[in-house]
Structure formats: structure tokens, C-alpha cells
Amino acid sequence: MGEWSKKIGEKGEEIVDYFFKEILGYNSVLAGESIKCIKGEKHKVSKSDKTTHGIDGLISAKSPLEDNILDIGVISSKFTSKEYPNSPKSKFKEHIVDLAHTLECFKFSKLYAETNKKYTQIDRTNITGILVWTSNGSPETESIIPKVSNSLLDNDLIFEKIIVIDNDRINFYVETVLNAKEKFGENNVQFIYHNTNLNNSSLPTNSYGKFLPINYIFSNLIPLRIENGNNIDLVLFSKDNFDIENFSQLLAFAKNFDHLDSTQRVIISYPEFNELIDTPGISSVLSDFNHYKLNKNLFVRTHLSNFKNLS
Structure with missing residues (x-):
């Protein structure tokens, strides 16, 4: 367990890799991928149109809960060495918007098509966004969920499902x-x-x-x-x-x-x-x-x- 202690002080991507491989049992976590943005004006940052989306991690597996279903998880890692914000809604919304925009373009990406080709006998693919927001400065049992659960998100965000993993959940x-x-x-x-x-x-x-x-x-x-x-x-x-x-x-x-x-x-x-x-x-x-x-x-x-x- 000392290995996990070391991960907390390191990059968020390394925490994601350890969490999904060593704890949750996924054979591989594809990291550091980039996909083309097909909604550049809608997804623009500041005044510049968006051109690409970075993916911090990608997991995939045939679902053991529903026959002939492929589950894909698109992971966004937001690690901070500081404490969680006292009022985290603004930062939370920023993280969700970033992930939702990535998910919107992911469905049309080459990476999505390549991931599906790895599996046979698939009738449908479910895509889940996974926001891993961890803080080294906050207690290990700190949860941001109660503070952001009633956040209002923009109606134009397009995604199937996003789950949030914080200190407390990990x-x-x-x-x-x-x-x-x-x-x-x-x-x-x-x-x-x-x-x-x-x-x-x-x-x-x-x-x-x-x-x-x-x-x-x-x-x-x-x-x-x-x-x-x-x-x-x-x-x-x-x-x-x-x-x-x-x-x-x-x-x-x-x-x-x-x-x-x-x-x-x-x-x-x-x-x-x-x-x-x-x-x-x-x-x-x-x-x-x-x-x-x-x-x-x-x-x-x-x-x-x-x-x-x-x-």
C-alpha cells in the first residue's frame, strides 16, 4: 500500500493509471491520447476555436451486466496539490464542460472507431465520462459531491453519463x-x-x-x-x-x-x-x-x- 501513498504526490494521470489498473482491475488504461474537435466554434477556449481534445485515460470492456454491450470510459484527470475550493461549483462546472465537450467529439473520433473494432459480438456501445478530481491538500475522506450536487449545467452539453470520483470515493x-x-x-x-x-x-x-x-x-x-x-x-x-x-x-x-x-x-x-x-x-x-x-x-x-x- 506504500505504492499508493507515493501516487498521491505525483501526477493525476499516474493516480488514474494506478486506480483503474491496480484497484479496479483494468488491463490497460490508454493515456495521453488526443482527438480532433469537430465543434471548434462551440467548444472554443477564450476567443480561439478548439482544435483538439486531450484524453487523460480510456478504459473499455465488454459489459458483464448486459449481453453484447461494450462499455467505454473516457477519463479526465483533474489533480490539485492544494485543497478543494471552499466553493467548488465554478471549477466543477469548468471540469464538466471540458469533459462533456470531449465526449461530444469522441463519438465521431478515430479512437472511438478503433476501440470498437477490438471487440466482437457488440450490439451497442455505452460511453461514460469519468471525472477524477483529486486533491492532495484536502483530507482523504473529503467529498466534493455534496457541494456540487445541485450545480446547474448548460442545456447544450451533450453526453450520456458522467460520474465523479473524488478523494472520498477513491x-x-x-x-x-x-x-x-x-x-x-x-x-x-x-x-x-x-x-x-x-x-x-x-x-x-x-x-x-x-x-x-x-x-x-x-x-x-x-x-x-x-x-x-x-x-x-x-x-x-x-x-x-x-x-x-x-x-x-x-x-x-x-x-x-x-x-x-x-x-x-x-x-x-x-x-x-x-x-x-x-x-x-x-x-x-x-x-x-x-x-x-x-x-x-x-x-x-x-x-x-x-x-x-x-x-
């Missing part, structure tokens, strides 16, 4: 996925792909794998399959703190994973969990889930760490 993955890979070995940790009713053909042979689908990146729940010695564990990492309603929902969620090749234990991990205070509530919920026995085939834990000091 730290969640470090506390969970990176910790698991460090502890159990990268080859023993795999992401779980649930039944969406749109992946009926692929799910029987592709119910878990090495990469996290783009559609999961902003989820507050990360399901992992971990080979732990003689056990195969289903681990559910929650970004939300423990409460009884959430716990009951996660147990019901866990019951749906009957395709994981002999899962022996379920582990539910929260950022905050107090065994002394919260265990009585767990016992009451388990009366509706007779299959689970606390501390035998069901374990509830907490995950703690951060993405700046992991050496």
Missing part, C-alpha cells in the same frame, strides 16, 4: 478493494457481477471477474468473491454506515448470489460498526434469515484505512 476503494488484494493476494480477489436479467447468456460463465464494471464505480456497495485459504467468502463492502435496515437489505442481497462456486461465508464490512452496541440488532434481523449464523458463516466487520498513509 479512499473507499483503498479501504476495501486494495486492502483485500494486499491481504489475500490479487489473484484471490474478484468482483461479483449480479444477475440483471440482461446478462442471461454471459452470467453462467462470467458471474465474477477481475475488473469492476463502469456501472459499479459509483456504487456504495462493492461485492467481492475472495478465496481465503480453504474458504470462499462473499464480502460486501458498504460505504454507508451500519444500521439495521441496511444490514437486512444486504443479507437479502447476499442470498441472491447462489452462483459463486460454493461460497462458505458472508462477510459484511462497514466504515463504522460497534460490535457491543450493534450486535443485538443483528440478532433480531437473523431471525428472518435462518441460514446465517453470526460468527460462524456470517461476519460483520469494519474497514479502516486511508489512501494517503498506507505504508
Whole structure:
């Protein structure tokens, strides 16, 4: 984990490369690409027409959640050594506009066509913009999302979807996925792909794998399959703190994973969990889930760490 600590003080592009490869499991992150701008006057910077758009990172994979779908992520890295702005809406809008303009031209680019040609049996391609806005000067748990969630964007921006990754979101993955890979070995940790009713053909042979689908990146729940010695564990990492309603929902969620090749234990991990205070509530919920026995085939834990000091 010391390697991640080093990345925080380096370029945003290197953070992106490490995050998507080492943590999220993508084999490659195409970086430093440039595409032609086909909307030069609309996308102009200052008084000059735009001629090109830079792409900080590009990921692609056939979706394990929907048959015959290609997912492409166009990544914009906005790293600052300073703190996040106290009032970040203006800068946030600037970043979103820049990425949205890139996405608008990307659909007509040679890079888009070349990426599609690498895959077979594709009926549709989904393009997602991914804004990675990280700050070395702000706490590792700092989130800009609440401060920009009600930002007003221009109606003429054209894009399918943009997700935002900030310090807090990356730290969640470090506390969970990176910790698991460090502890159990990268080859023993795999992401779980649930039944969406749109992946009926692929799910029987592709119910878990090495990469996290783009559609999961902003989820507050990360399901992992971990080979732990003689056990195969289903681990559910929650970004939300423990409460009884959430716990009951996660147990019901866990019951749906009957395709994981002999899962022996379920582990539910929260950022905050107090065994002394919260265990009585767990016992009451388990009366509706007779299959689970606390501390035998069901374990509830907490995950703690951060993405700046992991050496």
C-alpha cells in the first residue's frame, strides 16, 4: 500500500493509471491520447476555436451486466496539490464542460472507431465520462459531491453519463478493494457481477471477474468473491454506515448470489460498526434469515484505512 501513498504526490494521470489498473482491475488504461474537435466554434477556449481534445485515460470492456454491450470510459484527470475550493461549483462546472465537450467529439473520433473494432459480438456501445478530481491538500475522506450536487449545467452539453470520483470515493476503494488484494493476494480477489436479467447468456460463465464494471464505480456497495485459504467468502463492502435496515437489505442481497462456486461465508464490512452496541440488532434481523449464523458463516466487520498513509 506504500505504492499508493507515493501516487498521491505525483501526477493525476499516474493516480488514474494506478486506480483503474491496480484497484479496479483494468488491463490497460490508454493515456495521453488526443482527438480532433469537430465543434471548434462551440467548444472554443477564450476567443480561439478548439482544435483538439486531450484524453487523460480510456478504459473499455465488454459489459458483464448486459449481453453484447461494450462499455467505454473516457477519463479526465483533474489533480490539485492544494485543497478543494471552499466553493467548488465554478471549477466543477469548468471540469464538466471540458469533459462533456470531449465526449461530444469522441463519438465521431478515430479512437472511438478503433476501440470498437477490438471487440466482437457488440450490439451497442455505452460511453461514460469519468471525472477524477483529486486533491492532495484536502483530507482523504473529503467529498466534493455534496457541494456540487445541485450545480446547474448548460442545456447544450451533450453526453450520456458522467460520474465523479473524488478523494472520498477513491479512499473507499483503498479501504476495501486494495486492502483485500494486499491481504489475500490479487489473484484471490474478484468482483461479483449480479444477475440483471440482461446478462442471461454471459452470467453462467462470467458471474465474477477481475475488473469492476463502469456501472459499479459509483456504487456504495462493492461485492467481492475472495478465496481465503480453504474458504470462499462473499464480502460486501458498504460505504454507508451500519444500521439495521441496511444490514437486512444486504443479507437479502447476499442470498441472491447462489452462483459463486460454493461460497462458505458472508462477510459484511462497514466504515463504522460497534460490535457491543450493534450486535443485538443483528440478532433480531437473523431471525428472518435462518441460514446465517453470526460468527460462524456470517461476519460483520469494519474497514479502516486511508489512501494517503498506507505504508
